[in-house]
Amino acid sequence: MDPATAAADVALSDRGEQLFDLFRRPQGRSRPRPDERSVMERARTSELTVNGEVAVVHRWGDGERPVLLIHGWESRASRYAKAVDRLLELGFSPVVFDAPGHGEATGETATMLDYLDIITELHRVHGEFEAIVAHSFGATATFVALQEGVRARRVVAISAVPDFAYLVDAFTVGLNLEPHLDAEVRGRLERQVYPGEADMWSRFSVFRGSGNVTVPLLVIHDEDDTMVDVGQGRRIAEAFGDRARLVVTRRLGHQRILGAPQVVQEIADFVTAGEGVRERKAEVAAR
Incomplete structure (x- = not known):
């Protein structure tokens, strides 16, 4: 290899490492946020060690009718404060956590396996959840967990990331990167983060074995979401057929959606619905 080619390969490797x-x-x-603090201060807080880092778990209520709420990437447990308050009013026992690298947890990052370990342990402690409410990356982890033994009576997926491949593609497209850098990020994930996975791209997907997830599903997505296109919400709802109901909101984006009053009410109505929840799929424009 001539020196110029070798130097180019090193530059590519350095660029790939930076992007990764x-x-x-x-x-x-x-x-x-200020309006989240009073709810979080009322929580019973504990720690959960996962892969050498400490996740922080917050609980409310008497432990009966547990509802697990799972935050997404670059978010935190407190973003569910308004939903927690409403669930408490309805007699549920909310459980939320800060994953490693988020909120009050230690560490600099979290993997899908970290999320799965935390969800699995909380399921071991609380048993079947009345519902799981999950946002973004947390929604992906939820569907993987359901495929692997976690039980919940119903699921709410908000601004859901459909699969890990979508994350990488959206990242590289958002930065206007060349296709070879997309491939390099994928390769580094396979080698450095998930080396024991036979096929992380099929395992870490909302759609894997979707026919086996038979619980009622509420999909909430905002048409102005610039992180995960609303088309992904429609795609997820379609994959689950008459088990799913789709709610499309407006002007809430990817993050503000969690605290929006209409979304909190949709969650409350869904988790308190009777067994006849399998309504026809519909899109509701929340104003």
Whole structure:
């Protein structure tokens, strides 16, 4: 190999490493908002060690009728404060956590396996959940967990990332990167983060074995979401057929959607619905 080619390969490797680091580390750690603090201060807080890092678990209620709420990438447990308050009013026992690299947890990053380990342990402690409410990356982890033994009576998927491949593609397209850099990020994930996975791209997907997930599903997605296109919400709802109901909101984007009053009410109505929840699929424009 001539020196110029070798130098180009080194530059590519360095660029790939920088992009990989950018992809796998949350960019900043969000803080609790003023209107979230009073709810979080009432929580019973504990720690859960996962792969050498400490996740922080927050619980409310008497432990009966547990509802697990799972945050997404670059988010935190406190973003569910309004939903927690409403669920408490309805007699549920909300459980939320800060994953490694997020909120009050230790560490600089989290993997899908970290999320799965936390969800599995909380399921072991609480048993079947009345519902799981999950946002973005957390929604992907939820469907993987359901495929692998976690039980919930119903599921709410908000701004859901459909699969891990979508994450990588959206990242590289968003930065207007060349296709070979997309391939390099994928390769580094396979080698450095998930080396024991036979096929992480099929395992870490909402759609894997969708026919086996038979619980009622509420899919909520905003038409102005610039992180995960609303088309992905429609795609997920279609994959689950008459088990799913789709709610499309407006002007809430990817993050503000969690605290929006209409979304909190949709969650409350869904988790308290009777067994006849299998309504026809519909799109509701929340204004």
